[in-house]
Amino acid sequence: MDAKTIIAKRVAKELHDGDLVNLGIGLPTLVANHIDADITVHLQSENGLIGLGPSPELEHVDLNLTNAGGQPVTLIEGGMYFDSVTSFGIIRGGHVDVTVLGALEVDAEGSLASWIVPGKRVPGMGGAMDLVVGAQKVIVAMTHTNKGQPKIKTQCTLPLTAYRQVNLIVTELAVIAVREDGLHLLEIHPDTTLEKVLALTEAPLHVKTYTKMEG
Amino acid sequence: MINKQKYLDRQTFVKHLFDGMHIMVGGFMTCGTPEQLIDWLLESNINDLTIICNDAGYPEAGVGKLIAAGRVRSLIASHIGLNPIAGTKMSDGTLDVTLVPQGTLAEQIRAGGAGLGGFLTPTGLNTPAEEGKERLEVDGQPYILERPLRADLALIKARQVDRYGNLNYAKTARNFNPVMATAAKLVCVEATERIQVMDPEVVITPHVLVDYILAEVRDGR
Numbered sequence: 556m557d558a559k560t561i562i563a564k565r566v567a568k569e570l571h572d573g574d575l576v577n578l579g580i581g582l583p584t585l586v587a588n589h590i591d592a593d594i595t596v597h598l599q600s601e602n603g604l605i606g607l608g609p610s611p612e613l614e615h616v617d618l619n620l621t622n623a624g625g626q627p628v629t630l631i632e633g634g635m636y637f638d639s640v641t642s643f644g645i646i647r648g649g650h651v652d653v654t655v656l657g658a659l660e661v662d663a664e665g666s667l668a669s670w671i672v673p674g675k676r677v678p679g680m681g682g683a684m685d686l687v688v689g690a691q692k693v694i695v696a697m698t699h700t701n702k703g704q705p706k707i708k709t710q711c712t713l714p715l716t717a718y719r720q721v722n723l724i725v726t727e728l729a730v731i732a733v734r735e736d737g738l739h740l741l742e743i744h745p746d747t748t749l750e751k752v753l754a755l756t757e758a759p760l761h762v763k764t765y766t767k768m769e770g
Numbered sequence: 771m772i773n774k775q776k777y778l779d780r781q782t783f784v785k786h787l788f789d790g791m792h793i794m795v796g797g798f799m800t801c802g803t804p805e806q807l808i809d810w811l812l813e814s815n816i817n818d819l820t821i822i823c824n825d826a827g828y829p830e831a832g833v834g835k836l837i838a839a840g841r842v843r844s845l846i847a848s849h850i851g852l853n854p855i856a857g858t859k860m861s862d863g864t865l866d867v868t869l870v871p872q873g874t875l876a877e878q879i880r881a882g883g884a885g886l887g888g889f890l891t892p893t894g895l896n897t898p899a900e901e902g903k904e905r906l907e908v909d910g911q912p913y914i915l916e917r918p919l920r921a922d923l924a925l926i927k928a929r930q931v932d933r934y935g936n937l938n939y940a941k942t943a944r945n946f947n948p949v950m951a952t953a954a955k956l957v958c959v960e961a962t963e964r965i966q967v968m969d970p971e972v973v974i975t976p977h978v979l980v981d982y983i984l985a986e987v988r989d990g991r
Contacts, residue, residue, distance in 0.1 A: 601872065602798040603942045618801065618989055619929075619940035625799030625852065636941050638948045638974075639798075639824070640880050643873030647893065670869075671898075677860060677869075678851030679825075685873030685893045718896035 558698050558727035561744065564589045565768060566655055566696050566725050570596050577601060577646070577686055579656035580624040583696050586655055599651060601682040603642050606634015623682065646682065647689040654690035656683055657697050658721075660711045663758040665721040665733035667695060668713035680716060687717040699726035705757040707731070707738070728752050730768055737761060742768035776935060778958055778982035780810050786956055787816045790843075792921040794879065794950040795823040799852060800832035802943030804927040804960035806987045808835055811925075820844040822879070822921055824872065824946050826856035837865060846919070848872035871899055874916055876949060881918035883952025888917045924954035928975070931961035931985050932968040935977030940989070944974070951975045958982045962989050 556564075559582050567589035570576055577599045578584050587607070590596050598607035600622045607622065608629035616627040630636075637645075645651065658669040667687065670680040687693045700706060707724060724731040729752045730742040739761045743752050745768065753760060793811075797803025803823075811819075812835055819842045826847055827834030834853045836842050844866040850856040859865035870878070871893045881889050890913035894900050904915040926947045929940035937959060939947055951957050957980050964985035 600942070602801070603945050617941065619943040621799065621801045621942055623798070625801065630941075636939075636944055638939075638944050639872070639876040639946045640949050643876050647873055647891065666896075677857060677867075679847065679849035679869045680871050680899070681825075681849040681851075682872040684871035684897065684899060688893045688895075689873075715897040717894075 559585055561727045562696050562698075562725055565730060566694055567591070568769065569692075569694060569723065569725075570594065570653060573597075574652040575599055575605065575645075575650060577651050577654045577690065579654070579683070579686075582657050583655040584624075586696070599642075599645065600628070601642050601646060601686065603637050603639060604630060604634060606631045608634070643682070643685050646685050649689055649691060651686070651690040653692045653694060654686040655694045655696050656686065658695045658706070658716070659701070660706050660708050660713055661695050661697075661721055661724055662708045662711045663737050664710075665719045666711050667716050667721050668711045669716045671714050673714065683716050687720040692723070693721045694723045694725060695721050696725050699728045699752075700755050705755055707756045707758050709758045728755065731760065739763075740765045742766050744768045776981070776983055778984040780813075782982070783807070783810050783958065784814045786923065787811070787814050789816050790818045790820070791816070791923060792820040792822065794921040794924040794946075794954055795821060795833050796924070796926050796945065796947035796950050797827075797832055798824050798942065798945040800827050802927045802939065802945050802947055803827065803832040804925045804987075805831070806984065807925045807958060807960050808833065811836060812839055812841070817841055818843045820846070822846045822875075822919060824848055824875065826850035826853035828853055829855045840864070844868070846870060846875070848875050869899075874899070875919075876946065878916055878919040879946070879949045879953045881916075882920040883949060886918055888915055890914065891916055919953065921950075921954040922956065924950040924957045926951050926957060926959045926975075928959050928961040930963045930965050930968065931959060931983050932965050932977075934967070935959075935980040935983055936968045936973040937961065937975035937977075937980065938968065938972050939974055948975050951979045956981050959984065960987045961985045962987060
């Protein structure tokens with residue numbers, strides 16, 4: 556199983572029946588493929604819908620129905636459309652149960668950086684700053700390292716998306732909770748070792764009891 | 771009966787344009803962007819525009835066409851990642867880009883259209899989005915004071931328009947369009963379909979907010 560699939564499958568286990576969930580562009584979108592068939596999760600796309608369905612076949616593509624990445628999508632029964640003000644009222648107002656997004660860096664205090672690499676890449680924050688401040692639970696879904704360098708830092712070095720908003724970090728190697736006293740290792744992937752996880756994590760980890768990460 | 775002057779043609783549209791004007795453009799990654807009105811802007815010779823839009827579109831679509839043609843001095847947006855030309859122009863200093871969190875951008879426009887002096891949001895605290903802004907506390911919680919946004923002109927894409935100028939929108943092409951229709955001195959609408967009278971229950975934008983209508987324009991870029 557590749558890293559992205561491992562991460563997506565594990566994040567899907569954090570979702571509960573009835574949750575309103577926003578999945579970010581890229582890896583987080585894959586989480587939708589692994590949601591337990593026995594539960595109903597309402598997916599929001601911040602450009603203005605709840606009830607996100609699977610990608611359409613080419614002949615059913617509707618230019619007026621896209622996700623926040625501008626890709627064609629479908630709407631499931633019970634779903635609806637709304638404008639951007641309503642969408643961010645839902646987001647900032649605390650009505651989104653879980654937001655899942657990628658990050659360039661996350662730190663020991665639960666701050667994250669995801670929207671700019673000064674002098675290199677300046678895509679912009681889009682809706683990410685509102686989502687991580689407004690959602691009840693913030694899950695960062697990302698690969699553990701970037702070209703071998705740790706992305707889980709003692710302190711973020713890139714400009715922040717938000718200060719102290721992350722609740723859980725899920726990578727292909729580990730599941731890490733952010734608490735008042737720092738980062739707690741909850742699970743490690745069966746194919747890795749504690750030593751490897753510690754070596755690839757810059758931030759200090761509290762390691763007491765951890766379990767095998769479920770794929 | 772609708773006043774005949776409400777129907778828009780190219781000459782009438784161009785008469786209202788001037789250099790340096792601030793223009794809001796509806797749409798999200800060009801879904802719900804009025805491409806015909808943008809083309810008329812391109813065909814005019816106005817320059818030094820300040821564009822307020824969710825994003826920078828693509829190099830060949832949406833406000834990206836205006837950026838590529840060098841007609842935009844300033845862009846206020848939440849995201850420019852799908853338009854590499856905007857990124858290049860931002861880096862070389864030929865385009866002034868203000869990146870704003872998407873929810874803050876929507877609410878700034880709402881405040882502008884609703885006569886509010888601004889609003890308080892927790893979004894962006896302790897990030898570059900807070901720089902140069904005032905922080906206020908309410909009941910012990912910190913917030914950023916964000917100011918309203920208004921514009922000289924709003925370009926809106928609607929699904930249907932009736933003969934009074936009432937509007938509704940198609941699916942996720944709604945996005946920033948209804949709020950932008952509240953926040954500009956002049957509101958010009960490009961609609962896909964013209965109908966006689968809209969069911970009052972499905973009107974999203976009341977006709978009193980609309981100045982000019984260009985109807986029966988095909989969707990898409």
